[in-house]
Amino acid sequence: MTRALSTPPVIPHGSLGGSPQPERGTPGGLEIRPWEDGDAPDFLAAYRDDEIRRWHTRRPSTETQVHGWFAACRRDWQREKGAHWAVARGGGSVLGRIALRGFDFDDGVADVAYWVVPGARGTGVASGALTVLTTWALREIGFHRLELDHSTRNAASCGVVTKCGYLLEGTKRSAAVHDGGRHDMHLHARVRDEGPVRSVMEGSLAGRTA
Numbered sequence: 373m374t375r376a377l378s379t380p381p382v383i384p385h386g387s388l389g390g391s392p393q394p395e396r397g398t399p400g401g402l403e404i405r406p407w408e409d410g411d412a413p414d415f416l417a418a419y420r421d422d423e424i425r426r427w428h429t430r431r432p433s434t435e436t437q438v439h440g441w442f443a444a445c446r447r448d449w450q451r452e453k454g455a456h457w458a459v460a461r462g463g464g465s466v467l468g469r470i471a472l473r474g475f476d477f478d479d480g481v482a483d484v485a486y487w488v489v490p491g492a493r494g495t496g497v498a499s500g501a502l503t504v505l506t507t508w509a510l511r512e513i514g515f516h517r518l519e520l521d522h523s524t525r526n527a528a529s530c531g532v533v534t535k536c537g538y539l540l541e542g543t544k545r546s547a548a549v550h551d552g553g554r555h556d557m558h559l560h561a562r563v564r565d566e567g568p569v570r571s572v573m574e575g576s577l578a579g580r581t582a
């Protein structure tokens with residue numbers, strides 16, 4: 373059904389979901405690709421890590437649940453609701469996850485999400501993947517604004533988004549439930565016309581479409 377809008381959508385509906393979900397690479401040799409069923413053991417293992425459990429309240433506990441999760445990821449893409457990728461290096465095991473969720477094509481807004489497995493942290497995996505995702509979303513797809521919420525107690529996540537040019541806009545008081553109770557949340561956002569961010573420029577040069 374065609375919706376009567378007084379203003380045209382920022383991104384035309386139907387412009388994304390009919391195409392294959394793209395793959396990308398980073399200057400540091402990371403591969404960003406859609407989840408595959410063979411990633412299920414790595415995905416499940418990641419959610420056994422205390423830090424990932426601490427900051428993600430939705431967690432799979434069996435490989436069957438992971439396969440259901442991957443199927444939902446594929447539906448999200450086809451229905452233009454979100455995009456979910458594995459981050460790996462050289463065809464190896466999964467190092468992390470990067471996602472763009474809550475697609476709002478009318479306003480051109482979406483939110484990002486990520487985690488990195490313990491053994492790969494501190495080596496630029498999250499910031500490298502977020503740089504490439506940001507470039508793709510703002511410059512190729514035409515999103516206008518990307519957001520990330522993180523607990524004010526999650527200093528690592530704050531560092532990742534700040535490094536990628538997502539400005540801190542404020543604190544949402546008592547906005548989310550994590551293990552142990554309610555947390556205040558920082559709201560960060562990167563807006564399309566804020567000018568080049570060095571790491572974003574680097575990511576765009578290295579992009580490749582599958």
Ligand SMILES: CC(C)(COP(=O)(O)OP(=O)(O)OC[C@H]1O[C@@H](n2cnc3c(N)ncnc32)[C@H](O)[C@@H]1OP(=O)(O)O)[C@@H](O)C(=O)NCCC(=O)NCCS
Pocket residue numbers: 423424427486487488489492493494495496497498499500521522523526527528529530531532533535
């Ligand atoms: C947050 C997380 C994704 C960071 O991944 P990462 O690949 O280690 O991050 P990067 O190496 O790209 O770090 C980018 C920047 O973040 C900051 N940072 C990373 N880890 C940090 C830490 N433990 N403490 C403080 N700052 C940190 C640094 O500023 C870093 O830049 P620098 O290396 O130039 O100093 C990872 O720690 C993780 O998966 N944590 C658990 C899950 C989670 O918190 N997800 C996000 C929920 S909102």
